[in-house]
Amino acid sequence: MTAPLLSFEEASVLVAERASRLASRSPARERVSLAHAAGRVLAHPLCADSDQPPFTRSTRDGFACRAAEASTHAFLALAGSVRAGDAPTPPLASGSACEIMTGAPVPDGADAVAMLEHVEVAQVKLGGRVRLLPPRTLAPGENLVARGAQAHAGDELLPAGTPITAAQIALAASCGHASLDVFVRPRVAILTTGDELVPVDAEPGPGQIRNSNAPMLAVLVAAAGGEPWVLPTAADNAAALDRALAKASEADLLLISGGVSAGKFDLVEPALARLGAQFHFTGVRIQPGKPLVFGELPARTTSADQNEHGTKCFGLPGNPVSSAVTFLLFAAPVLAALAGSRAPSPRFALAQLAESTSRSARPGLTRFLPAWCTFASVDGALPSVAQVPWHGSGDLAAFARSNCFLVIPDYVSNFEEGAIVRILLS
């Protein structure tokens, strides 16, 4: 219960260290078709099934030849033609050249391809002649990729833990994998707490609001590679929380929102403590999101080694922007580790500040402000970011008009227009 209040960097390092311990586990795996593999995590190393490329292939339309012969600018006899998809042609005789298309196999004997644009063709049919136009010369290896240059059969191309996106799908397809073994998604319990919460389809009474954190966290969890498991909202009393937590602790990761600030009705920490939780921290000097709790339930000896580390749990502040920021900064990297993923998390990039930021009202806090980054800069201008005006961490409308968070470190009061600043990508 008496865990420290950490700086943002301290909390990040602690979470990264805990996540790296989790990465030694190997989650359960399942097989999915290639069409359903995007967004999953590779559960085995991906190896080349053959040399890549499987044959020496031309990267240009032109004429396969011996570079040394072509560079004399003497005419070479045209000996056939090969296009993409053709079987390789017979070995190229000395003093000759073979018409070749992009992607076609370079005949044995040839060590370069002269580009179509760089040659003179005397007669465009078999029996014709071709020469490289002076003063241009050709070096061995030009305009071709040698068989096996990218990889040899059996080489490991990607390690287990690689997140699968379009590029990995393409590579798997090129290696003949119509399906892939992927890690089973970790199950993430989402437990919202608060007597003031009513479901989205209910009409809030006086003093009540609709539960927006449960559907929001479900989307964030799915985007970060987890299987969201939304539990019914728990009432603000110890018995209700104990019941809900007993069930929720079966998950691989437990997210509780609300009930973690300083007041007498904040019940989450005591309830977790009753389950035997150890707390890594119970606050981080960030804005929004300061009352964040990170802990760990005791390992359950009855279960498989899957749970040898004990369920990790986050008590997220109830305000929606605080919930989202603390999820992205701290819960997402733990979730990525549980998912067996090597993807960097959280994701920061840089952008240029469009207008000066206001001075911090709370020095000593690292701030994460809802912001809009242009991202698309067709005219070559630098990507530019500006704070979205907001009314604090409950301001969902401002959050929904943002597409990233502007990061203001705790040692900075404000940034001037034009500064290169960090942004948290969502």
Place this chain on the structure above:
Amino acid sequence: MTAPLLSFEEASVLVAERASRLASRSPARERVSLAHAAGRVLAHPLCADSDQPPFTRSTRDGFACRAAEASTHAFLALAGSVRAGDAPTPPLASGSACEIMTGAPVPDGADAVAMLEHVEVAQVKLGGRVRLLPPRTLAPGENLVARGAQAHAGDELLPAGTPITAAQIALAASCGHASLDVFVRPRVAILTTGDELVPVDAEPGPGQIRNSNAPMLAVLVAAAGGEPWVLPTAADNAAALDRALAKASEADLLLISGGVSAGKFDLVEPALARLGAQFHFTGVRIQPGKPLVFGELPARTTSADQNEHGTKCFGLPGNPVSSAVTFLLFAAPVLAALAGSRAPSPRFALAQLAESTSRSARPGLTRFLPAWCTFASVDGALPSVAQVPWHGSGDLAAFARSNCFLVIPDYVSNFEEGAIVRILLS
């Protein structure tokens, strides 16, 4: 057929301009439940169903009071207690304070909340007294959000065209939308061409390779908000292409991969021309991806105004890295416009270069090199990017080990270590 070879910036501006014309169309809409709305595009403005917040709410645990009274440091009589979810308490009498929890409604008469940590409580029950500890004072509005401060009932919170992610889901939930109208995803035909291509589950013969572009483009299209429609691979002859294009041109957007470079078997441009296509450009000075073709089929008068612009078509170079880069740079923004989305596309950010880049072998080309960005920098270091070693635009293995592209403008030969550079996010 004789369209210009453009610089990267020229081509980007042209594509952005064409995309903005498409944005005036309103795509068809459909209704989806909130649980299935993430990744879609809002088809109507989202309006506040009530004031936000719907009542003046406390942002802290503490004591609701009159700021002027509290700042005298006189004891105030404790007049009840209100917690989140409670109905508002009666108006606060002068000279008194009401215990209040985060999220609870602030009683009428109170204009601020004194934080629990900043007060002295003489007796913790009804009849007790509380005072703000000197020298601290309190200003009206502190630690509360006034009813309607974020929005008033009926205010437009988000415009149509907003991409729906976690934040928009939360906002929609808070406004009582259990379902949302979203734009129907545009149908994107994916037509790979090439006699050398065999399906992923076939064993390539001599000179053949597996088709990796079709599954890759399907993932890219889905990620960019389109409905992929993968057509059978077309053989490298005019009749086969004509048949395939006649079918594919029913799509909202047409992506053809392969067959767009300079050789005599490059058939895509002539086939598109036979369909009456107008070409905006047939090449861009970028590496990889130079032979990119962007055109537009004639508007079909028989169809609804949905197609008044005519199907946009891209002839993407066949090499997989070229296909992916040109998709992200040019096809994705057109697809976003067809999807009715206001999301910035393509997405560039900045990062710090981890090591100097090699000098360009081809001056005058803007280069997009597969790269790895650390993104997660737990110690406060700047996000850092490094080129992934590669063997050109056919090197899928290198591409699959990257997580972004490093951008080197055409007026730069190379960048030195430590430079702040643009990256293309994928």
